[in-house]
Amino acid sequence: MSKGKKKSRIDGGMCLKIVKMVFLAFICAFFLLSTPGKMAFASGEEMPVIRQGDANAAVYTLQTELRRFGFYHDDVDGNFGEYTKYAVIKFQQNAGIEDDGIVGSGTWRALRNYSGNGEISRGNTERKGGQQIANFARSFLGIPYVWGGAAPSGFDCSGFVYYIYNCYGVLLPRVADEQYYFGHRVAAADIQPGDLVFYSTYMPGPSHVGIYVGNGQFIHASSAAGKVTLTPMSKPYYQERFLGAFRISR
Template identity: 40%
Template sequence: MRVKLPAIILSIFFILALPTIAQAAILREGSTGTDVKTLQTEFNQEGYTVGPVDGIFGPKTKAGVLKFQTDQGLTTDGIAGPVTQAALDRRTKTQEIISTAKTYLGVKYVWGGTTPAGFDCSGFVQYVFKDQGIILPRVSKDQATVGTAIRYKDLQPGDLMFFSMNENGVVSHVGIYIGGGTFIGAENAGVRVVTLDQYWISRFVVARRDY
């Protein structure tokens, strides 16, 4: 026998499935409260000076939002809506990933290595991303199948870059793009920052964005 759920139960289920107000918060000039304080803290940490962290979305906070939106190629309306907040969250996480990766500069290369005692290329990437709560597959060819595919010209810091060292299109190496035409990865000489010269560009296969 089929049991029909009372309409009130279905209504409650539907409401609980909706985003909360906090999740969908849109902050603009005149907004106040804890969400504004969090926004101001993040902008100050990222170098977009918005004045004191007072929980008041005033002219200085709006100016910081506008500058950030311009730098990120977003709609410049001075409103911290979902798109702007997502871009800020990604920038913050990117800085944390790059900072974490750089703490392992000089760590030796070990084939199959997945710890600071020694890394291989995919073990290094997996370890750094896991530290930020992002779980990736173990080997580079599998890592190259997750996330959003990104073209070379659209690279942003934090994207993973995949290479075919045999130049046959088969992924066999990975590094973390850190901007300025460079990536950080576990190479034969250990963890180091590498310049994307013609050698690497000719072996590039795809990039992936995982957060």
């Protein structure tokens, strides 16, 4: 093959890529600007399927919309990272669609139709999701306590919480004193299954964490018990050391 023909094919391929990018950018611009306060486009199929690891104009559009509705609080940069996926899952749960973190036609359509007045459904989703997390956590009862452990072979307290929430697409900090600042505080009378409960045990400040499961009990990886166990919050040792409960938005 001659150099001229080879160069022509390369140039042609580059031109095709540029045309596709411009077309995608045009679709995204129409998606955002067509109707103030509400997206309007013919159907979800006009937007591409995107997922974690992608970087393009569609991701920028997605982040912009998720941020407008209060689901996304990071940089709008067109890069589909962990925090974008977390925001997508929160939106999908709120919208009552499959919460797989992948943005296909159903998620685009839900974004188009979303009114932003989802407080009631969000509350129901929080309660349902919290109970699911509590039930899932219970399946690890009896797993050995291992200092620094964050896997089903063995957990420490914060590693247990980190692992459970990560299974639901929520990336928490790894240690208890950082997890303490991740959610929003709830009153003791309003604690729901799935909420995190924090204690000051072997050192001042939030040094121990568990997950409230209902009926006045929390599940945690206990060094004293040597395993993942259930404990009444009314137990004097923990009652005296209780720091607060926090709800993680999902």
